[in-house]
Amino acid sequence: MKVILLSGGSGKRLWPLSNEVRSKQFLKIFKKEDGSHESMAQRMYRMIREVDDSAAVTIATSENQVPSIKAQLGDSVGISIEPCRRDTFPAIVLAAAYLHDQQGVDENETVIVCPVDPYVESDYFRMLEKLSEQASKGEANLVLMGVEPTYPSEKYGYIIPKSNDPVAMVKTFKEKPDEAAAEEYIEQGALWNSGVFAFKLSYVLGIAKKVFGSSDYQWLFDHYSTLPKISFDYAVVEKEERIQVMRFKGQWKDLGTWNTLTEAMSDEVAGNAVIADCANTHVINELHIPLVALGVTDLAIAATPDGILVIDKKKSDNLKDYVVDQRPMVEKRDWGLYKVLDYGIKPEGKSFLTKHLVIKPGQHISYQRHQNRSEIWTIVDGTILDGEVRSVGQGEVAFIRQGVKHAIKADTELHFIEVQVGDELTEEDVERFDFDWSSID
Amino acid sequence: MKVILLSGGSGKRLWPLSNEVRSKQFLKIFKKEDGSHESMAQRMYRMIREVDDSAAVTIATSENQVPSIKAQLGDSVGISIEPCRRDTFPAIVLAAAYLHDQQGVDENETVIVCPVDPYVESDYFRMLEKLSEQASKGEANLVLMGVEPTYPSEKYGYIIPKSNDPVAMVKTFKEKPDEAAAEEYIEQGALWNSGVFAFKLSYVLGIAKKVFGSSDYQWLFDHYSTLPKISFDYAVVEKEERIQVMRFKGQWKDLGTWNTLTEAMSDEVAGNAVIADCANTHVINELHIPLVALGVTDLAIAATPDGILVIDKKKSDNLKDYVVDQRPMVEKRDWGLYKVLDYGIKPEGKSFLTKHLVIKPGQHISYQRHQNRSEIWTIVDGTILDGEVRSVGQGEVAFIRQGVKHAIKADTELHFIEVQVGDELTEEDVERFDFDWSSID
Numbered sequence: 118m119k120v121i122l123l124s125g126g127s128g129k130r131l132w133p134l135s136n137e138v139r140s141k142q143f144l145k146i147f148k149k150e151d152g153s154h155e156s157m158a159q160r161m162y163r164m165i166r167e168v169d170d171s172a173a174v175t176i177a178t179s180e181n182q183v184p185s186i187k188a189q190l191g192d193s194v195g196i197s198i199e200p201c202r203r204d205t206f207p208a209i210v211l212a213a214a215y216l217h218d219q220q221g222v223d224e225n226e227t228v229i230v231c232p233v234d235p236y237v238e239s240d241y242f243r244m245l246e247k248l249s250e251q252a253s254k255g256e257a258n259l260v261l262m263g264v265e266p267t268y269p270s271e272k273y274g275y276i277i278p279k280s281n282d283p284v285a286m287v288k289t290f291k292e293k294p295d296e297a298a299a300e301e302y303i304e305q306g307a308l309w310n311s312g313v314f315a316f317k318l319s320y321v322l323g324i325a326k327k328v329f330g331s332s333d334y335q336w337l338f339d340h341y342s343t344l345p346k347i348s349f350d351y352a353v354v355e356k357e358e359r360i361q362v363m364r365f366k367g368q369w370k371d372l373g374t375w376n377t378l379t380e381a382m383s384d385e386v387a388g389n390a391v392i393a394d395c396a397n398t399h400v401i402n403e404l405h406i407p408l409v410a411l412g413v414t415d416l417a418i419a420a421t422p423d424g425i426l427v428i429d430k431k432k433s434d435n436l437k438d439y440v441v442d443q444r445p446m447v448e449k450r451d452w453g454l455y456k457v458l459d460y461g462i463k464p465e466g467k468s469f470l471t472k473h474l475v476i477k478p479g480q481h482i483s484y485q486r487h488q489n490r491s492e493i494w495t496i497v498d499g500t501i502l503d504g505e506v507r508s509v510g511q512g513e514v515a516f517i518r519q520g521v522k523h524a525i526k527a528d529t530e531l532h533f534i535e536v537q538v539g540d541e542l543t544e545e546d547v548e549r550f551d552f553d554w555s556s557i558d
Numbered sequence: 559m560k561v562i563l564l565s566g567g568s569g570k571r572l573w574p575l576s577n578e579v580r581s582k583q584f585l586k587i588f589k590k591e592d593g594s595h596e597s598m599a600q601r602m603y604r605m606i607r608e609v610d611d612s613a614a615v616t617i618a619t620s621e622n623q624v625p626s627i628k629a630q631l632g633d634s635v636g637i638s639i640e641p642c643r644r645d646t647f648p649a650i651v652l653a654a655a656y657l658h659d660q661q662g663v664d665e666n667e668t669v670i671v672c673p674v675d676p677y678v679e680s681d682y683f684r685m686l687e688k689l690s691e692q693a694s695k696g697e698a699n700l701v702l703m704g705v706e707p708t709y710p711s712e713k714y715g716y717i718i719p720k721s722n723d724p725v726a727m728v729k730t731f732k733e734k735p736d737e738a739a740a741e742e743y744i745e746q747g748a749l750w751n752s753g754v755f756a757f758k759l760s761y762v763l764g765i766a767k768k769v770f771g772s773s774d775y776q777w778l779f780d781h782y783s784t785l786p787k788i789s790f791d792y793a794v795v796e797k798e799e800r801i802q803v804m805r806f807k808g809q810w811k812d813l814g815t816w817n818t819l820t821e822a823m824s825d826e827v828a829g830n831a832v833i834a835d836c837a838n839t840h841v842i843n844e845l846h847i848p849l850v851a852l853g854v855t856d857l858a859i860a861a862t863p864d865g866i867l868v869i870d871k872k873k874s875d876n877l878k879d880y881v882v883d884q885r886p887m888v889e890k891r892d893w894g895l896y897k898v899l900d901y902g903i904k905p906e907g908k909s910f911l912t913k914h915l916v917i918k919p920g921q922h923i924s925y926q927r928h929q930n931r932s933e934i935w936t937i938v939d940g941t942i943l944d945g946e947v948r949s950v951g952q953g954e955v956a957f958i959r960q961g962v963k964h965a966i967k968a969d970t971e972l973h974f975i976e977v978q979v980g981d982e983l984t985e986e987d988v989e990r991f992d993f994d995w996s997s998i999d
Contacts, residue, residue: 132850133847391880393876393879393880394873394876402866404866405900405901406574406863406864406865406866406887407865407866407882407884408865408866408867408868409573409865409866409867409868409869409877409880409881410867410868410869411867411868411869411870411873411876411877411880412869412870412872412873412876413854413857413868413869413870414870416854416868418868420861420866422847423847424847424848424849424850425843425845425847425848425849425850425861425866426849426850426851426852427849427850427851427852427854427857427859427868428850428851428852428853428854429852429853429854429855431853432835432852432853435834435835435852435853436850436852438834439832439834439850439852440850441848443848446847456900458899458900458912459846459897459899459914459975460846469973469975471899471912471914471975473900473912493936493955495934495936495977495979513957514934514955514957516954516955532910534900534910534912534975534977536936536975538936
């Protein structure tokens with residue numbers, strides 16, 4: 118089978134674990150049988166391949182998740198990169214065009230679209246195969262997976278089918294209802310909308326041609342920022358008349374809040390933490406300082422470079438209202454990662470910011486220049502470029518004055534401390550230049 | 559009146575706020591009428607002076623608290639510095655000798671000894687005066703303050719007086735009893751031992767002469783590390799037959815645990831934190847990252863450079879069992895302070911450690927040398943010494959190689975980032991040298 122996994126940003130509902138650049142789906146919180154840990158993305162991919170070892174998986178995502186995907190899944194998956202965030206309709210159209218134009222998938226083939234972050238078991242993946250088979254038959258343009266409700270949830274959308282058969286035509290959709298309405302829908306045989314559906318590639322490419330005037334991958338990629346911010350549900354699913362739903366009765370959990378995420382964690386503690394005399398409490402500590410939780414009940418506690426959260430699990434749904442926007446303090450890049458250690462912003466005059474950077478062996482940062490800041494690098498080991506090419510060892514210093522072009526390449530894993538000093542310290546203050554890296558190998 | 563305030567270390571019961579070098583008594587958590595905040599030490603000193611504006615206060619403490627005392631109380635208090643930690647008997651003897659030999663207090667004068675950390679009101683300080691007057695009469699060698707119990711506490715020691723008169727001779731002492739025993743003592747008219755007592759200077763100096771062979775300040779200071787680790791209660795109070803107790807019926811709280819400390823906090827939040835939909839919850843955040851507490855009840859939450867704590871207030875007494883020893887991450891010194899930002903310890907080869915240091919205007923660190931590490935300093939503004947004397951400005955770098963003597967002096971408030979690189983990174987690896995600082999003014 119062919120699967121498109123939608124890997125979006127997870128926003129504020131899992132702060133401080135997720136933000137615009139770090140996503141919950143890459144956090145290794147699930148224990149495997151051999152005792153090692155895997156992330157949501159790894160678990161999803163592994164289980165798809167366990168059901169169908171020839172499955173082709175493509176991840177639809179933004180540029181900033183690519184390093185995490187490559188680090189966790191290697192080169193075994195296709196990646197359809199969204200140049201900017203545009204909601205699921207443009208994302209699915211782009212991924213479909215990617216499969217057709219870049220991967221050579223025939224337009225009569227069936228594709229399954231599925232979020233990357235539900236917590237599910239093998240029966241879910243076997244259902245994906247059935248969904249694909251049903252879509253191949255051509256009885257409908259779209260085949261949805263509907264989950265049999267276990268309680269009248271107010272958090273999910275509902276699909277109301279025309280019958281209670283295992284496969285049925287869809288009568289209508291209902292957005293997140295209140296509890297009374299949800300109970301009524303369930304009596305009518307309604308199902309939760311899991312966000313999973315199957316279609317023939319030609320169907321979505323046809324819609325693209327009609328709506329955008331093109332289904333060409335390169336055209337869609339180049340014009341991506343001009344496409345409307347609209348969901349696939351709203352733009353396609355709810356307007357389609359030839360649409361079926363298949364009933365799924367199995368475990369299906371949304372890991373989108375602290376409550377549901379911690380429910381799926383295999384250990385109570387991840388990171389440097391002690392919990393004592395606690396009940397139903399989970400701790401994730403990504404900081405290097407110790408965390409102690411003593412005598413507490415029903416809490417999720419998380420400490421990361423972006424912030425600290427102590428929340429009653431039952432209140433998880435309200436978190437997004439209390440989290441403020443801020444500069445991310447850790448960022449993963451193709452070449453490695455950086456962590457902001459400290460900063461001081463002065464109302465007048467110069468500010469400073471201190472980073473710890475790690476560059477992977479053989480990798481380098483781009484050859485670049487800053488208008489509004491100088492940087493002082495304290496090096497551990499590697500090859501450095503600052504006007505001239507030279508080698509530096511541990512404990513050496515490079516002073517990169519404002520306006521001077523510079524880069525750095527790692528021979529072995531390279532750690533360095535960067536202190537930025539200047540009038541304005543932003544990630545945007547950077548000009549990039551070409552450089553022939555092979556000349557210094 | 560003459561008051562000796564005992565300012566000890568507060569150990570692990572208030573971790574991560576207190577450790578071997580930072581003490582709760584200097585944390586500004588109490589709101590004054592004008593809206594500004596004061597620490598326990600400041601509040602105690604202010605209230606003593608409000609009752610008696612000619613009161614002479616001496617603080618008995620260790621070297622590492624001196625910068626905090628000077629910063630918060632100025633030069634208006636005497637400081638008896640304990641060269642090392644030796645419990646309250648040596649500490650009180652040393653402070654008594656300090657008053658006699660260094661401050662010229664007559665040995666017939668009365669002195670009151672009192673812990674720096676109870677949370678009390680004006681009536682407590684008026685009681686100190688009465689205690690001093692009673693001790694002056696010479697009816698007893700020691701006059702204690704006994705607090706009328708409000709419940710059968712298992713946390714305090716009990717004084718059993720011979721009568722229920724306002725001033726009574728002491729019959730006996732009982733160590734922390736269980737609840738049933740405490741109830742029995744209270745029926746007999748027992749009082750809590752507040753750790754407050756008054757005596758004539760000659761009494762304690764006489765004991766010193768008898769036990770140590772000397773009551774000379776310099777001799778005691780020089781031989782301090784050889785004196786026994788023993789409490790004044792055990793060495794003196796419980797053996798004294800000519801001893802009285804005065805009844806005190808007023809507010810008296812021990813701020814030694816998170817439960818009692820937060821009870822006395824005027825605001826629910828100190829630092830960068832948001833609390834929402836919480837009850838009876840207090841947050842102290844000394845980190846620069848934000849903290850969010852949502853929907854929780856009866857918690858004390860603290861985040862400092864040393865660690866993060868989430869504790870049910872009722873479980874406060876158990877905390878010390880779960881806190882591990884670790885290197886302090888922030889340290890205040892006479893010249894300013896430093897904060898450890900980051901460190902990496904390598905099993906083989908060189909390690910690194912990054913600090914942010916702040917030096918107060920006109921201050922300098924000692925002229926020093928390290929055997930096992932190099933340091934790289936990135937400077938904001940100041941005068942620097944590294945072999946030669948030179949001036950440096952913001953963004954400049956000083957590379958101090960292993961074994962080279964160095965120092966730094968601040969013209970204006972000086973911030974710099976220090977990266978240590980070496981085989982062994984310890985605070986102990988330092989040789990200090992004399993330098994004529996007036997030569998570079």
